Amino acid sequence: MGSLERFLGKSKEIVIDGDKITLQPLKVKEMAEFNIKEPTPEQENALVKAMINLSIFGTSDKEIDELPLSVALQLIEEISKFNGFTDERVTKITEALRKRKSGK
Numbered sequence: 001m002g003s004l005e006r007f008l009g010k011s012k013e014i015v016i017d018g019d020k021i022t023l024q025p026l027k028v029k030e031m032a033e034f035n036i037k038e039p040t041p042e043q044e045n046a047l048v049k050a051m052i053n054l055s056i057f058g059t060s061d062k063e064i065d066e067l068p069l070s071v072a073l074q075l076i077e078e079i080s081k082f083n084g085f086t087d088e089r090v091t092k093i094t095e096a097l098r099k100r101k102s103g104k
Contacts, residue, residue: 014078016071023055026083030054044093048076055079069101 012023030050039047049064052075064072073094080090 012082014082016074016078021056021075023079023082024057026051026054026079039093041096044096047093048072048097051076051079055082069097073097073101 010025012025014021014023049061052064052072053059053061056075067075076090076094076097079085080094
């Protein structure tokens with residue numbers, strides 16, 4: 001057992017709209033996908049999909065595309081909290097999702 005192995009794979013269960021979902025932690029090797037300073041709307045969408053795909057096993061892009069924005073927003077907020085993201089880029093993405101949800 002490596003000295004860091006005890007930290008690997010600690011998941012967290014969350015509840016969204018009464019349903020339990022298990023989040024997996026994002027890994028260091030996946031962080032490059034989130035290194036975009038000023039994401040375009042297309043990149044924001046790709047980042048949302050990547051965050052959900054990497055955090056919730058068994059999801060597909062098609063399934064994520066069909067999520068209501070309110071659920072996607074809750075998922076991104078929970079994933080961000082779980083992984084300790086305090087980055088302004090994540091804030092920008094959640095703000096963009098909120099604007100889309102409200103139709104502004």
